[in-house]
Amino acid sequence: MRATVIFVHGAFISDATWWWHLVAEHLEKKGIASIAVDLPSTSQTSPLGDLPAADATIHLDADAVRDAIAAAEGPVILFGHSYGGGVITEAGMNQPKVAHLVYMSACVLDGTSVLESNFTNPEHNATFGYHEDGTVDEGEGKTKSGVLGDLPDQELAAEAIKRLTSQSAFPFVQVPNGDAWRHVPSTYFLCTKDEDVAVDAQRAHAERTGGIVEIPTNHFAHLERPDLVCDALVDVVNGLGIDAAAA
DSSP: OOOEEEEEOOTTBOOHHHHHHHHHHHHHHTTOEEEEEOOGGGOSSSSOOOSSOTTSOOOHHHHHHHHHHHHOOSOEEEEEETTHHHHHHHHTTTOTTEEEEEEESOOOOSSSOTTTTTOSOHHHHTTOEEOTTSEEEOOTTTSHHHHHTTSSOHHHHHHHHHTBOOEESGGGGOOOSSOGGGTSOEEEEEETTOSSSOHHHHHHHHTTSSOEEEEOSOSOHHHHOHHHHHHHHHHHHHHTTOOGGGO
């Protein structure tokens, strides 16, 4: 029985597979499969999706993750980074395949929207450029791009910055339908050097999960130290009763 990690990226991200390829390579060596989901709310097409729509009938980001769950074999670990935590909080509801939730520097929403959850940095919010079509620009050079520029590998940083994109604004003011962390075991990977999401905010959200693993990196641990992210995920998989090394 082989576990599958489903990676759910944060805001302003395009080309999800690229962002997770370093961790995926480490996991494959441990016998753990993984896939990365491209969320409609950050797609290159218009209109951008949301989580959920105002009439609570369309859940495009969560639906994309549920499609990935349906296609996966074996037990699934949903891994949400940053805004992606809100997505897995909804997508993991009533999904028998989902054995564990992992939140990394991520919002663990409790009946609130992302903007209401004391998760986002107010200074960063002020840099977002909102447009009439419901999209928002990332604030180039001030938030994600600034953090990425601090990566030790500057070539990797440049490739990452090229993959920042526009983001639907709607998910930040909407509340997910359901809180999967109340029903599914969960772990929080806390990035102790994060300059995008305050460590205190991470700890407050992490208290809703079953345990905390501290990773000494900035916001994008999966680029800075994919080996540490992989090791922590292997521990999660082994905790499910699956020997990852022998899988």
